[in-house]
Amino acid sequence: MSPAAPNRRRPRLYDAESIARNYRETFTDKPVSSATEFSWAWPSVLQHVGDSLAVAYESDKWKKAGDYILYKHLAESRNRALCVPGFLRDFDEPSRKWKAIGPHVSFAEVPMPKHFAVLARFEELNLKLHTRGTDMSPRFGRGDDGVVKVTVRHGMLGGSKIRWSEKYDDMADQPLLVVYTASDGPLVVIVGEELEIEADGIVG
Secondary structure (H helix, E strand, C coil), rough: CCCCCCCCCCCCEEEEHHHHHHHHHHCCCCCCCCCCCCCCCCCCEEEEEEEEEEEEEECCCCCCCCEEEEEEEEEECCCCEEECCCCCCCCCCCEEEEECCEEEEEECCEEEEEEECCEEEEEEEEECEEECCCCCCHHHHHHHHEEEEEECCCCCEEEEEEHHCCCCCCCCEEEEEEEEEECCCCEEEEEEEEEEHHHHCEEC
């Protein structure tokens, strides 16, 4: 991924149906019963606003359909959070955009997946935002400085892989989590070197 340029081309999509199906069936412990086609596309530019510390979600895995339980994955390694520019808002003043610090990253050359697994209902993200420096040289504050809770009305949590292997023979595909809504599309993408989706839940 590279710093964003004026070019706003959409990412080229690569087949990830088997990846999405495996993630869905592994994560929910249930066979895939249907597929949904969304009209939105992956954003061409995202802003690296900081790190994801935790992801909370509601799932009925291991339960009968509709019997939801709240789970929370605490990051065990560094998970980077990339948001649609302007997505973050002040809780007390939702009409006011939060002043996010961090580089705008172009996804024009990133081989994004055409398919992703619908994993669970999204509950909240705990982010540690950059609080100092500039967009090209952001810095974290000390302790809890910059730690915020992010919620999304009607949010869902999905998972797939960036298809690096389609472009580079020596690169493995990279797992990602995506927070999205059916109407707005992807709002937050989370990536990490050890991030993975397994039967026990999200790990890494």
